[in-house]
Amino acid sequence: MKERGCKAxxxxxxxxxxxxxxxxxxxxxxxxxxQIGEVNRTRLHRLDASGKGMNVVRVLTQLGTNCTLLSHLGGSRIQEFLELANKDKVNIVWTDSNSPIRTCITILQTEVFSTTELIQESESVQIGTEEEIRHLYTKHLKEVDAVIFSGTRSPGYSENLYAQMVKEAKDTGKFVVLDYRGEDLKRSLSMKPNIIKPNLSEFCSTFFPSYDVIAEQQDSGHLKQQVSQIMKELYDKYQTMTIITHGSKDLWAYDGVSWYEIPAKKVKAINTIGCGDAFTAGLVHAYINEQCFSQALDTALNAAALNATCITPGSLYDNSLKNFAR
Structure with a gap:
């Protein structure tokens, strides 16, 4: 469908x-x-401070946007996480959750250009963590004009936490972008976030829970009509714009005026972990630099494409090759 206008x-x-x-x-x-079932030795590996929000802040920082990450940290590796973040010039405000920071593993295969992600589930944060997070959030919310919520919450937080935090941001006039899914997203919609940015699998699992999981490379054309109808309903009811990414497939977006269907940038991908986070960072960076919606989408797609060409997850360039072990 053709774009019918550029919403400032x-x-x-x-x-x-x-x-x-x-x-x-x-x-x-x-x-x-x-080689599955065999001993595999790597000559190249790296360790990064990550999580969706950390990836977003790293890219925003690389783009020159002033930003802060609010999170919890815990366990015996707090200082290691902070040192890794400091190397990336990422500013963090945090509280101690008394729960260890999880580790996720990315396996890159250069001969077949594949990215495989092994995810460790998070442990529950301890009692009192949520109260401290809310205190830090209220304090730092006063200093900003835009808030990005990125990723699912760890166990131990209350089910209404995200919705309450979104309401607080909207009540104080902040621009709010949500990148999470499921019941948390549904509960947050009534607070009228400005933009939601799930990928297609997350969107379908939230609004069409009976559907099978949508794989990143799976054809999605048969879903377009149903998905676009929900996107329009979300805007009509909540004035919330929706952007849906789907790996290397076309992006779908609706801003209340126009429907957008834009091809992803074609690059030789090395590591696709963090591409959605780089997209979110590029989008908000464009927003605060007064780009209109269609321009912001292009900026975001460029950021995602650059991330895919890097080994570093959630980055526009590999600026710390010395962190690699060989």
Missing amino acids: MKSYKNQVLVVCLNPTFQETLVYKRL
Whole structure:
């Protein structure tokens, strides 16, 4: 469908607060080809502070946007996480959850250009963590004009936490972007976030829970009519714009005026972990630099494409090759 107009965006000049309640150590291991059932030795690997929000802040920082990550940290590796974040010039405000930071593993195969993600589920945060997060959130919310909520919350937080935090941001006039799914997303919609940005699998699992899981490379054309109808209903009811990514497939978006169907940028992908986070960062960076919606989508797609060409997850360039072990 053709774009029918360019919806101007309001200008925000101050900081962005990114909320991520699921921090991660990201181990990236590179092989020519992984042999299942065999001993596999890698000559190339790296360790990064990660989690969706950390990836978003790293890219925003690389783009030159002032931003802060709000999260919890816990366990015996807090200082290691902070040192890794400091190398990326990421500013973090945090509270101790007394729960260990999880580790996720990315396996890259260079011969077949594949990315495989092994996810460790988070442990529950301890009693009192949510109260401290809310205190830090209210304090730092005063300093910013835009808030990004990125990723699912760890166990131990109350089911209404995200919705309450979104309401607080909207009540104080902040621009709010949500990148999470499921019941948390549904509960947050009545607070009228400005943009939601799930991928297609997350969108379908939220609004069409009886559907099978949508794989990243799966054809999605048969879903377009149903998905676009929900996107329009969300805008009509909540004035919320929707952007849906689907890996290397076309992006779908609706801003209340126009439907957008835009091809992903074609690149030789190395590591696709963090592409959605780079997209979110590029989108908000464009927004605060007064780009209209269609321009912001293009900026976001460029950021996602750059991320895919890097080994570092959630980054526009590999600026720390010395962090690699060989």
